[in-house]
Amino acid sequence: MYLKMHLLSRRAYSGLLFSQGSMATCLRRGKSLIKPRLCRNISLSCQRYTVMTSWIIERYGRNDVLRFTNNMMFPVIHFPNEVIIKVHAASLNPIDVNMRNGYGAAALNMKRDPLKLKSTGNEFPLTLGRDVSGVIMECGLNVSYFKPGDEVWAAIPPWKQGTISEFVVASGNEISHKPKCLSHMEAASLPYVGLTAWSAMNQIGGLNQDNCSGKRILIFGASGGVGTFAIQLMKAWGGHVTAVCSQDASTLVKKLGADDVIDYKSGDVAEQLKMLPLFDFILDNVGGPTEKWSPDFLKKWSGATYVTLVTPFLLNVDRLGVADGMLQTGVTIGTKTVKHLCKGIHYRWAFFTPSGQSLDEIAKLVESGKIHPVVEQVFSFSEVPKAFLKLEGGRARGKTVINVINKK
Numbered sequence: 001m002y003l004k005m006h007l008l009s010r011r012a013y014s015g016l017l018f019s020q021g022s023m024a025t026c027l028r029r030g031k032s033l034i035k036p037r038l039c040r041n042i043s044l045s046c047q048r049y050t051v052m053t054s055w056i057i058e059r060y061g062r063n064d065v066l067r068f069t070n071n072m073m074f075p076v077i078h079f080p081n082e083v084i085i086k087v088h089a090a091s092l093n094p095i096d097v098n099m100r101n102g103y104g105a106a107a108l109n110m111k112r113d114p115l116k117l118k119s120t121g122n123e124f125p126l127t128l129g130r131d132v133s134g135v136i137m138e139c140g141l142n143v144s145y146f147k148p149g150d151e152v153w154a155a156i157p158p159w160k161q162g163t164i165s166e167f168v169v170a171s172g173n174e175i176s177h178k179p180k181c182l183s184h185m186e187a188a189s190l191p192y193v194g195l196t197a198w199s200a201m202n203q204i205g206g207l208n209q210d211n212c213s214g215k216r217i218l219i220f221g222a223s224g225g226v227g228t229f230a231i232q233l234m235k236a237w238g239g240h241v242t243a244v245c246s247q248d249a250s251t252l253v254k255k256l257g258a259d260d261v262i263d264y265k266s267g268d269v270a271e272q273l274k275m276l277p278l279f280d281f282i283l284d285n286v287g288g289p290t291e292k293w294s295p296d297f298l299k300k301w302s303g304a305t306y307v308t309l310v311t312p313f314l315l316n317v318d319r320l321g322v323a324d325g326m327l328q329t330g331v332t333i334g335t336k337t338v339k340h341l342c343k344g345i346h347y348r349w350a351f352f353t354p355s356g357q358s359l360d361e362i363a364k365l366v367e368s369g370k371i372h373p374v375v376e377q378v379f380s381f382s383e384v385p386k387a388f389l390k391l392e393g394g395r396a397r398g399k400t401v402i403n404v405i406n407k408k
């Protein structure tokens, strides 16, 4: 009813015929037809806060750079399409460990607030953590699709302040209503890996629920955060999934729906794959040597696609600077694409893409029981450094979650 009223009033205002979906998108993105005001008063719910608790870094390095503070500045809504979320749970991804080490700093600084960078001379203090499940405290003036008190989930892009914090700011187009069937701890395990798999398989790979039935999908790194989500997504869309993982993860990936499992530690994976028919799609969450030989297991000249998540883009910019790094990246992707095209297959890179709309689609799959969260371990807020160490140790079996609401 709430949404419908808004839709009707906005429709009448614009005089244009929008579909419900596109209108909802429009509202999400803050493309309001009503003249936007750029700032708003903070409501009573947020008024009592000036500082908050957070885990921050003030320099890059190993785990001892992580610092707990009670004095992090309370976040402010800068744009009318933003919301402030009270974080109940966050989760960690390999990018958090990498960012702690300084990975991607040059490229990410290009996207960070130039005024803040200028005033402090650097990007610190930085809060890590990309996933959030929590409750909206405050909405910018152009946010009509959400209201204070809504339970939402999101993955915040890495150039913004992260979620291992009491509160976080997100754009309206980055958030989505949390599936009611999930607790905050469960919900926080899905957005970043879900949106990454969605970007790789749907937006880049072109797979969807209408064309996936019977397609043969090969997933490397199937036991990790992205892999456990990707298996379930492909099964939900009717694909046939071959999962490559360690032997001890075999039960987990089978339970998630994998049809065939290949243990990469017990012998040559290529030899094992030769026993199986060729594939229509490969999702490579491992990279390195796998990229060299695995595309040979795709069907030729049939639109089959290899998509990797392990790309040198941010490293190139860190190493070579913005201009040369981007040039080098362009040359690399161009050369590889052409080389593979000559062999009759598509070669692509994929990146995490923040999107509330895609999260809405993922929420539907969760609500219908087709996708389940895979939470390996939950750490309390005081145990954040331990959680980072766990992630650094590798061997993920799903996701590492931080209980932010319980400050013990």
Ligand SMILES: NC(=O)C1=CN([C@@H]2O[C@H](COP(=O)(O)OP(=O)(O)OC[C@H]3O[C@@H](n4cnc5c(N)ncnc54)[C@H](OP(=O)(O)O)[C@@H]3O)[C@@H](O)[C@H]2O)C=CC1
Pocket (backbone or CB within 6 Å): 093, 094, 095, 193, 196, 220, 221, 222, 223, 224, 225, 226, 227, 244, 245, 246, 264, 285, 286, 309, 310, 311, 350, 351, 352, 394, 395, 396, 397, 398
């Ligand atoms: N481009 C982008 O925007 C994004 C890139 N990524 C990248 O994608 C990769 C996967 O991310 P994520 O799933 O979150 O990472 P995780 O750490 O959650 O999972 C990685 C998994 O791969 C397994 N693994 C390691 N080596 C191999 C191998 N040779 N063959 C098969 N499985 C292997 C690990 O288990 P075990 O070692 O026990 O086998 C682990 O389960 C990471 O490199 C990450 O940086 C992720 C998100 C976004």
